[in-house]
Amino acid sequence: METPSRPWPWRTHSTNTRRRFLDQADSLAIQTQNLRKVYGSKVAVRNLSLAVRRGEIFGFLGPNGAGKSTSVKMLLGLVKPSGGRADVLGAPSSAVAVRRRIGFLPEDFRFYDWLTATELLELHGRLCGMERARVRDRVPVLLEMVGLGPHRGKRLREFSKGMLQRIGLAQALIHEPELIFLDEPTSGLDPMGRRLVRDVIRAQRERGATVFLNSHQLGEVEITCDQVAFIKNGEVVAGRDLRAQPDGEVRVLVRARKLSAEVIAGLATWSTSTHLDGERMSIAPRSTSDFPDILRHLIASGVDVYEFTPERLSLEDLFMKIMGEDRGL
Amino acid sequence: MGLWIMAGVTFHEAARKKILWMALLAGVAFLTLFGTGMHFQVKDFNARTIPPFIRYQAISGMLQVGFYAVDLLAVVITVLTSVDTISGEINSGTIQAIATKPIPRWQVLIGKWTGFIGMAAAYVTVMFGGVVAVGYWIGGVVPQNPVRGALLIFLECILVLTVTFMSGTWFSTLTNGVIVLGLHGLAFIGGWIEQIGGFTHSPRLVTIGIISSLIMPSESVWRRAVFEMQSPVTRSLPFGPFSNASAPSLAMIGYAGVYLLVALALAVYHFHRRDL
Numbered sequence: 001m002e003t004p005s006r007p008w009p010w011r012t013h014s015t016n017t018r019r020r021f022l023d024q025a026d027s028l029a030i031q032t033q034n035l036r037k038v039y040g041s042k043v044a045v046r047n048l049s050l051a052v053r054r055g056e057i058f059g060f061l062g063p064n065g066a067g068k069s070t071s072v073k074m075l076l077g078l079v080k081p082s083g084g085r086a087d088v089l090g091a092p093s094s095a096v097a098v099r100r101r102i103g104f105l106p107e108d109f110r111f112y113d114w115l116t117a118t119e120l121l122e123l124h125g126r127l128c129g130m131e132r133a134r135v136r137d138r139v140p141v142l143l144e145m146v147g148l149g150p151h152r153g154k155r156l157r158e159f160s161k162g163m164l165q166r167i168g169l170a171q172a173l174i175h176e177p178e179l180i181f182l183d184e185p186t187s188g189l190d191p192m193g194r195r196l197v198r199d200v201i202r203a204q205r206e207r208g209a210t211v212f213l214n215s216h217q218l219g220e221v222e223i224t225c226d227q228v229a230f231i232k233n234g235e236v237v238a239g240r241d242l243r244a245q246p247d248g249e250v251r252v253l254v255r256a257r258k259l260s261a262e263v264i265a266g267l268a269t270w271s272t273s274t275h276l277d278g279e280r281m282s283i284a285p286r287s288t289s290d291f292p293d294i295l296r297h298l299i300a301s302g303v304d305v306y307e308f309t310p311e312r313l314s315l316e317d318l319f320m321k322i323m324g325e326d327r328g329l
Numbered sequence: 330m331g332l333w334i335m336a337g338v339t340f341h342e343a344a345r346k347k348i349l350w351m352a353l354l355a356g357v358a359f360l361t362l363f364g365t366g367m368h369f370q371v372k373d374f375n376a377r378t379i380p381p382f383i384r385y386q387a388i389s390g391m392l393q394v395g396f397y398a399v400d401l402l403a404v405v406i407t408v409l410t411s412v413d414t415i416s417g418e419i420n421s422g423t424i425q426a427i428a429t430k431p432i433p434r435w436q437v438l439i440g441k442w443t444g445f446i447g448m449a450a451a452y453v454t455v456m457f458g459g460v461v462a463v464g465y466w467i468g469g470v471v472p473q474n475p476v477r478g479a480l481l482i483f484l485e486c487i488l489v490l491t492v493t494f495m496s497g498t499w500f501s502t503l504t505n506g507v508i509v510l511g512l513h514g515l516a517f518i519g520g521w522i523e524q525i526g527g528f529t530h531s532p533r534l535v536t537i538g539i540i541s542s543l544i545m546p547s548e549s550v551w552r553r554a555v556f557e558m559q560s561p562v563t564r565s566l567p568f569g570p571f572s573n574a575s576a577p578s579l580a581m582i583g584y585a586g587v588y589l590l591v592a593l594a595l596a597v598y599h600f601h602r603r604d605l
Contacts (some may be wrong), residue, residue: 077429080604099429100431105426109426112338112342123334126334127334127427127430219417
């Protein structure tokens, strides 16, 4: 229920890479301060201040046109900020050398369609400054990982949208980057492809890498991310630790018999609202630390409790709550 | 180094997309046609009694037509193949996967530019060499200063290539093509106006021509190439399709070189600064 004090899963591992990451564990993978981008009279990103810890899977959420892609492009040095500051892996986002440690899957990945899958990965490996021998070793591994092994000799022009996303994911990971930006990685993917992306993201976390996931597939984000930030009209309006269950965002579903009106009225001490529907009761507790008291109250009142299930507000509910009725369409 | 990887990719693309082979095929077709034409010209001259001097000048004139065609083909193919390379990749988002690699943007641009220069060099060498060979083996004529001529045609290709790159960092593919071919057309017309002005002794026409050459010096470079390759007799002719009533000075060639470097610097500067 509580946020782990040091939420870095790679602590349990011991390869060189992980040790290197551990040394830097207290620093941030991404830090922005009042980052701003203005196109003419339109403010795309207003005042973005973010802090993403190393090793985190970070979800960046917001409606279309909220400024998500522009923010990612500023972090990657593709777009020059109009103001503010952005650091990635301890270097300014405009630095070229730091990109050796960064991978990026653009939204709707497209590339030279005359290349074969193998050639594309070889090219990207070389552009990342990898040795030829290492590129040769990595390419088949990555092709297998994204399920394109049988298509290694096929040209990109024969690829479906989903296959392009997969090869795009592979090129983002070819040099084993420490920080990976994925812009809508599951768009155009079938359920199997989405699951693959999820597994790949988890594997990156195991390896100790940081993943910055730009998405509006809330279900995916909910399953994969550790932290999320909500962006609206070019500004971060809220952030959440998805591993924690903060007060006010948890409801308890109770299935019980012998629930009397007095018992329910007595719950007001710990909950803000109670809703009864037959044997099922939904409680909105003031704090998660009140759970034992609520349970004790029910049992002491002679209620037969069959189920007592805390449920976190779904990310979708949270999204709607934060974004309000105006969904930025 | 990223520059050479990008240059290699550009070459690879041209080969894979068959652009290179199609351009060479069109070139071979042209050379065959040109050789056949010159063959029959020589045959017709042999059937009649024509003074050797006139005969040599006429065949040399034919040779100039060949060089003119090579120049035109080289310039047009350079523009057509490179017009989409920067603007198209920005538009499709392809550039995003490249510009986020640990390679400075100037290397991406100069790398592509180098690749196209390599292709232009290969094309000019094959085509120009082909015309010279046809002139020598079939027509029995040799141009004056062929190396200087070839280098000037090559310089013209690099010039239009660089302007195409520069314009491509600002504009979409179609607009870019219109701008570059429009500029070259302006230079072409300006060149004629200048020649007519020189022939009719109209300084104002010459001034208009020089101004158009300053706006886009590509045609001047070609006219200097013609001047370098012509025999002294042809040079002395007052007016004609390949005459040099007003041959561009070496200063104009120097200007074209500076123009090229400024265009390249602007291309790098703007590509470095712009949002992708």
